[in-house]
Amino acid sequence: MYKAIITVKLRPSILDPEGKAIEHALQSLEYTQLSGVRVGKEIELTVDAPSREEAEAAVDTACSKLLANPVMEDYTFALEEL
Amino acid sequence: MYKAIITVKLRPSILDPEGKAIEHALQSLEYTQLSGVRVGKEIELTVDAPSREEAEAAVDTACSKLLANPVMEDYTFALEEL
Numbered sequence: 001m002y003k004a005i006i007t008v009k010l011r012p013s014i015l016d017p018e019g020k021a022i023e024h025a026l027q028s029l030e031y032t033q034l035s036g037v038r039v040g041k042e043i044e045l046t047v048d049a050p051s052r053e054e055a056e057a058a059v060d061t062a063c064s065k066l067l068a069n070p071v072m073e074d075y076t077f078a079l080e081e082l
Numbered sequence: 083m084y085k086a087i088i089t090v091k092l093r094p095s096i097l098d099p100e101g102k103a104i105e106h107a108l109q110s111l112e113y114t115q116l117s118g119v120r121v122g123k124e125i126e127l128t129v130d131a132p133s134r135e136e137a138e139a140a141v142d143t144a145c146s147k148l149l150a151n152p153v154m155e156d157y158t159f160a161l162e163e164l
Binding site: 058 | 118123
């Protein structure tokens with residue numbers, strides 16, 4: 001059993017409206033030190049696989065087929081044995 | 083200048099409908115090895131502060147006042163010097 005922590009982020013060239021909204025809110029609240037906000041997703045899940053290789057393969061397929069949009073997003077993940 | 087990577091997650095006791103929906107989709111696509119999905123946010127931003135302590139204080143305040151809902155969510159963050 002492995003725990004996978006997957007990070008899905010918009011590619012740097014893609015405009016991030018959620019990040020822009022947060023940045024604007026931070027400026028309005030006078031947190032002017034904070035800028036360049038980008039928002040992504042962190043997905044945690046449990047993988048029932050006998051080996052690290054199989055767990056990696058399963059998570060990678062799930063990311064590319066379902067969890068990330070390969071046109072607009074990049075993903076990375078880390079596995080942790082349970 | 084520091085880069086902050088903030089992770090905002092629903093508290094473990096709070097139901098995560100987005101995670102449940104992803105889990106259901108994974109099961110429908112026959113990725114039955116994957117379960118226990120929880121979805122959080124990863125927020126990246128730049129902090130313009132002279133020292134690590136001040137950067138930490140600024141990010142911590144922004145998290146507790148704006149980025150996370152203290153009733154339902156937990157946050158953690160890491161700072162990286164730029």
